[in-house]
Amino acid sequence: MADPSTYRPAPGQIPDSPGVYKFRDAHGRVIYVGKAKSLRSRLSSYFQDLAGLHPRTATMVTTAASVEWTVVGTEVEALQLEYTWIKEFDPRFNVKYRDDKSYPSLAVTLGEEFPRVQVMRGPHRKGVRYFGPYGHAWAIRETVDLLLRVFPVRTCSAGVFKRSQQVGRPCLLGYIGKCSAPCVGRVTADEHRALAEEFCDFMAGRTGTYLRRLEEQMRDAAADMEYERAARLRDDIGALKRAMEKQAVVLADGTDADLLAIAEDELEAAVQIFHVRGGRVRGQRGWVTDKVEDVDTSDLVEHALQQLYGGGDDMVPKEVLVPALPEPLEPVVDWLCTLRGSRVDLRIPQRGDKRDLMATVQRNAQQTLALHKTKRASDLTTRSVALQEIADALGLDSAPLRIECFDISHLQGEDVVASMVVFEDGLARKSEYRRFAIKGFAGQDDVRSMHEVLTRRFRRYLQERQATGEWEVPEAGEAPAPGEVQPGEVQPGEVQPGEEVAAGPVDPETGRPRRFAYPPQLVVVDGGQPQVAAARRALDELGIDDVALCGLAKRLEEVWLPGEDDPVVLPRTSEGLYLLQRVRDEAHRFAISYQRNKRSKRLTASGLDSVPGLGETRRQALLKHFGSLKKLRAATVEEICTVPGVGRRTAEAVAAALASRTPAAPAVNTSTGEIIDDQETR
Template sequence: MADPSTYRPSPGSIPDAPGVYKFRDTTGRVIYVGKAKSLRSRLNSYFADLSGLHPRTRQMVTTAAGVEWTVVGTEVEALQLEYNWIKEFDPRFNVRYRDDKTYPVLAVTLGEEFPRAHVYRGPRKKGVRYFGPYAHAWAIRETLDLLLRVFPMRTCSAGVFRRHGQIGRPCLLGYIDKCSAPCVGKVSAEQHRRIVEDFCDFLAGRTDSMVRRLEKDMAEASEGLEFERAARLRDDLGALRRAMEKQAVVLGDGTDADVVNFAHDDLEAAVQVFHVRGGRVRGQRGWVVDKAEEMDVPALVGQFVAQFYGEQAELADETPGAGSPVPREVLVPELPADAEAVTEWLSGLRGARVRLRVPQRGDKRALAETVRRNAAEAFAQHKLRRAGDLTARSAALAELQDNLGLDTAPLRIECVDISHIAGSDVVASLVVFEDGVARKSEYRRFALREAAEEGDVASIAEVVRRRFSRYLKETVGDTAEGERPGIDPDTGRPRKFAYPPNLLVVDGAGPQATAAADVLAELGITDVAVVGLAKRLEEVWLPADPDPVILPRTSDALYLLQRVRDEAHRFAIRYHREKRSKRIQVSALDSVPGLGQARRTALIKHFGSVKKLRQAGVDEIAGVPGVGRRTAEAVHAALAGGQDNGTGGTADPGSAGPEGEKSS
């Protein structure tokens, strides 16, 4: 535990001006970011008597090894810089109001040529517009089924869409007029997108204009004696009204507002948000977060509003036609201390005036009370779940420490697994658990080369050697003057392999565990424990030990090891399938006479995928270095009659996956 007095700035060196500050730990990693109207006053409060600090604040200042700050001109600038730094550094002691992955939403993939509507749970993605969240997935499907009658857009998966395009016949929804069947060309991409845009407008709250248009079209059809069309429009109008009835009217004046409320104690806070558009509740979100320091309701409001709307605005910027996520009004239980700066910042995000206020009477006050009760209920349920979860995780880590004879509880566990089919496309995964919870941003994956033909034991040794050689290079290797070991000088963030585990788990028995331990011994690393977990009998093997450690089947420690091993297995299999699909994709060129491996690789690298190569002309193919005109004609002829295998393009093996997982 560090003494804050060792890095406390001298009394006169802190400016009495607005700004943003960062606390860093001994490795240089940013662990907390905050803003202040007066940097001098705020930073001095962190170096008061430790016994008087909030528990998490005390933990933060004793973990830190230094503090630095940046002076800004206004509180609005401080608000923006604080948000940017929290997003960039992801400090462990800062609260992040990320979108809840529990509630289902209705997602519309506007980034695709033929957008698709579907039920979705998970982190937000670029080019996708979201509506909700809803309480139940069946509510989304029921509403979507009603609206498809009026807006016959695509709802099928990519595989189904591609298959029906190949056979030239629409699916059942196309035959019953609940899909406009763009897969077989019944409508063009532009016509289908107009349907999708009308669908999004309706869900976004612009319902009155849609209803009036249908009523006008129905009257015109009736006057023109087009009774079948008038009847169909009448049914469409009824479907829209039934969909609208499912969203309760809570504010009769057509209010466009978000209603926010909190329930909290000394250590945690629950927040609930009701999104009201056109007077109707269009969605609801909820979070429960740890409090980084002692915070009252005004401070919670300021922190939440800055983070939530900043992140939502960035997602809206990346999604064409999404509109502003900031409503005309944000109704909160209490105003933050910097309410004027927050209001100005929100107005900048919306591009129009935004009101941040406390409802005093009437329907809005009653709705705010409903949101408060929801927050209190969610907080109570969280307390019950968290008590059991924390107890189980703490028990598992303590039990592992006792059974494996470790000096401390293994707060950071890494696990290695190998995946291949008969020795081909050999890959490995490395997953990370901290405090018994998966840390997916730290996952790594390896394409094995040297030991791929020598079996799993050699493969395990190669992965361990590569992982810990990088660790040594990044932490104790040559560092330029002024640089901190383990910290990337360009980004200020920790390097990929800068932190060692307390416990390394390998998928296998004694030989695999011994191989990993031997590599660590060769590298001179003595503070990382190694175990192997055998699948067949779930035995725990220690290096060079002839007998396994048998943990009870009901043991929390064994359950934790199984979760870690199964997650490594899942991640390895996914990477192996990606590698195998790329190899199969390239094999489509194997039948081309005179085309060797080097030129096949050059073609795929130039065009990105077989699909794009198939769309290229002879002249484009011949333009690739090393490919002549005759070879280009042969490639074009071989691929002209083939079908795309659906794998799309080749992925950058070093890019992050959909869960933030990375490769090495």
């Protein structure tokens, strides 16, 4: 815990102008980003007596080790830069809204030759037009099912579409009239795109004109005694009206607005947003956040607007209705107007239908907060209990807030890989995950592999400590500690001679943490006594003695400590054991997925995928029988025929395919002469 007075800027050093500031911790990681109309006034408020600060603010300033700022010209620029840095650095003490669930949207892939209508979740993609988000995916599917009668746009996946093109027959939707079947040429690409654009126009709210046109066509068909066509148009109009009825009319026709409501207590806040387009509720979404800083409702509104419109995924409407106005108001309004390209009315509704609808949004926010607290209260308590139980069982001075777990995966000694997963505060931090391709000839020796992975991970950590001056390479003639890098020595996979090492664990070009910048409080290895001993040996060779270590054996879920003959047995109902199991299982999953990916690429490159009639099951059976692709390549046709399910014709095809492909020569670094191997990748 740092004393804020140790890094407080000197009097008069802070400029009295608009700007954005960053607090960093001892490792250089950005932990808080803020903006201010006057940097001098705002930053001075952080360095008062800790007793006068909000508890969370006090925690932030004692966690920080330095502060820096950037001067900008206007408050609007400060607002934009603050949002950019929050998205880039992901500071732990900033208000960060997270979706309380993944909201689906109706998407039309206009960027494709034959646009497709589908349900999509997650970030918006280029070339896709979105409608929503909706509360439930089934609501989208019901709406699409009604509209396909009138707008028979493609809804099939790329695989189904390609298959229909190859066989020359449409899928079931093409036969029942709910797809125009562009896959078999019933309509041209331009005609199908016109259908997709009409679908988008209808979903965007331009319904009246289209319905009137259909009604006119229906009357003309009846007048011409084309009764079947008139009946079909009548049914189309009914389907469109049923689809429109699913979207409630809440405001006057033509109103475009977003209504934002907030429910909060001292610790958390929930945000609910209703998207109203053309007077109808087109979508709804919600966020929740931990209030890790001292903020009021107006601050929460400002952060919510940044989250909603800053990424460019949501179009700013003419009106944005909020429960409280940001302070100051003018920079936020100017920023919204810039995003929209025209005037935006940001205000609090006072009377009428808009105030009534705001009350409905507020009730939704209150229900969301109550439900979230019901779900999260036990989780927060459980995580704290689990971390403390682990600390007590392993004899640690404090709860391990950062845990790293390592696992080895291979298939009969081939494609040996390892994974490193990170849990912070009991939750997975996937942006910190790493994976390794094992070098050398570790084969099926998990112990050697574990030693190599721990060595590589912590050697990189020491290298970055060296860059900050926290650890120095011994001078010439001085005996280095075991595992330390000798002056001028180049370790495999490390920085080569002539390459620059930027000072500090944060890359000065991107501002992001380096790959192994932060040490864990606890290292967990998947395995028992041998794996733990190998990991301990790797740490000792590097001179690291401030990181706790344990292993979790799968058979009896025993916790092994270095140098101990007997394991630590946690109760089966222990929350600490549950957390260790989750960490271990996540490391195993991450390693398996990487190993399968490498094996799949190797199989694809082997030539077996081009053998007619040889599927995935028999490819795996061949490799399992012979143990490796090299042995399979050396096998005769008769030997291949001994594999269950492989006939002579298939065996001859396999032998011919492998004979026509010679193993690729390893890549060589032309400057060093070393064989290039896979390095650590995210």
